[in-house]
Amino acid sequence: MKFKLLIDPSSEESVTVVAHRRSSLTDELENTVRRYSGENDISAYADGEMRSIAFSDIECVSVSGGKCEVIDRSGRAYTVRARLYEIEQRLPRYFIRINKSALANERAIERFNTDFSGGVTVKFKCGYSDYVSRRCFAEIKRRFKEK
Amino acid sequence: MKKYIKEFCKRGLVAFGFGPIIMAVVYFALEWGGVYDTFSFSEVAKQILLVSAMAFFAAGITVVYQIEKLPLPIAILIQATVLYVDYISVYLINGWLKNAVIPIAIFTGIFIVSFALIWFIVYAVTKRHTKRLNERLDQR
Numbered sequence: 001m002k003f004k005l006l007i008d009p010s011s012e013e014s015v016t017v018v019a020h021r022r023s024s025l026t027d028e029l030e031n032t033v034r035r036y037s038g039e040n041d042i043s044a045y046a047d048g049e050m051r052s053i054a055f056s057d058i059e060c061v062s063v064s065g066g067k068c069e070v071i072d073r074s075g076r077a078y079t080v081r082a083r084l085y086e087i088e089q090r091l092p093r094y095f096i097r098i099n100k101s102a103l104a105n106e107r108a109i110e111r112f113n114t115d116f117s118g119g120v121t122v123k124f125k126c127g128y129s130d131y132v133s134r135r136c137f138a139e140i141k142r143r144f145k146e147k
Numbered sequence: 148m149k150k151y152i153k154e155f156c157k158r159g160l161v162a163f164g165f166g167p168i169i170m171a172v173v174y175f176a177l178e179w180g181g182v183y184d185t186f187s188f189s190e191v192a193k194q195i196l197l198v199s200a201m202a203f204f205a206a207g208i209t210v211v212y213q214i215e216k217l218p219l220p221i222a223i224l225i226q227a228t229v230l231y232v233d234y235i236s237v238y239l240i241n242g243w244l245k246n247a248v249i250p251i252a253i254f255t256g257i258f259i260v261s262f263a264l265i266w267f268i269v270y271a272v273t274k275r276h277t278k279r280l281n282e283r284l285d286q287r
Binding site for chain 2 (some may be wrong): 110112113114117137141144
C-alpha cells in the first residue's frame with residue numbers, strides 16, 4: 001500500500017483512502033480522522049444527565065417508544081435527541097443496520113442466533129439482543145462475506 | 148397498510164394469470180391418474196376462475212413477510228391459515244375433495260406436513276447462514 005501526502009494550504013483538508021476492501025486498518029484510519037475532527041462521539045442523556053459517548057463505546061442504536069437510544073458497553077441505554085437516519089449518517093462504517101429501527105456495532109456483536117421460527121437475533125457483548133430483519137440479514141451476510 | 152394491500156394485489160394479479168396453466172396441469176394429472184370425466188363449458192370456466200382466484204390469494208399473502216413489524220411466527224401462521232382456507236375451499240367447490248371427515252383430515256395432514264417440511268428447510272438454511280456468520284465472528 002502506498003502512502004501519499006499532499007500539502008496544499010489552499011484546499012479543504014480531507015483524508016481519502018483507496019483500498020480493495022474494508023479492514024482493521026481502514027477502520028482505524030477512519031477512527032483517527034474522526035477523533036481528530038471531533039466527530040467520534042455523540043451526546044446522550046440518561047437520568048437528566050448529559051454524557052458524551054464515543055462511537056466505539058456504542059454497541060447498538062435503536063428506536064424505543066419513538067425515541068432513539070444508544071446502548072453502551074455496560075448495556076445502559078441513553079436517549080439521543082436525533083433521528084435514527086441522522087445518527088446513521090454520523091456513525092462510522094462499522095455500524096450496520098440490523099432492522100428498520102436498529103443499528104449495530106459490528107465489533108460488539110457476540111453471536112447470531114436462529115429462532116425456532118426461522119428468525120435471526122443478534123446478541124451483543126453487553127447482553128442486549130435484538131432481531132435481524134430478513135432484508136438486513138442479506139446485507140449482513142454480504143458484509144461478512146467480504147471480510 | 149395501504150402499501151401492503153397494493154403489494155398484495157400486485158403479487159396476486161401476477162399469479163392470477165397462471166390459473167389456466169394450473170388447471171391444465173390438474174387435468175393432465177387427472178388423465179395420468181386414470182380419472183376420466185366430462186365437464187360442461189360452464190364447469191371448466193368455473194374451475195379456471197376459482198383456481199385463478201386461489202393463485203391470487205396464495206401469491207398475495209406472501210406480502211406478510213414484507214411487514215417487518217410482524218413477528219415471523221405470526222407471519223407464518225397467517226400465511227398457513229390463508230393458504231389452508233384458500234386451498235380447501237377451492238378443492239371442495241371444484242369437487243376435487245369429498246366433503247367428508249376422512250378426506251378433509253387427510254388433506255389437512257398432508258398440508259401440515261408439507262408446510263412443516265418447507266419451513267424446516269428454510270430454518271435449516273437460515274441456521275447454516277448464522278453458523279457461517281458466527282464462524283466469521285470467531286475468526287476476528
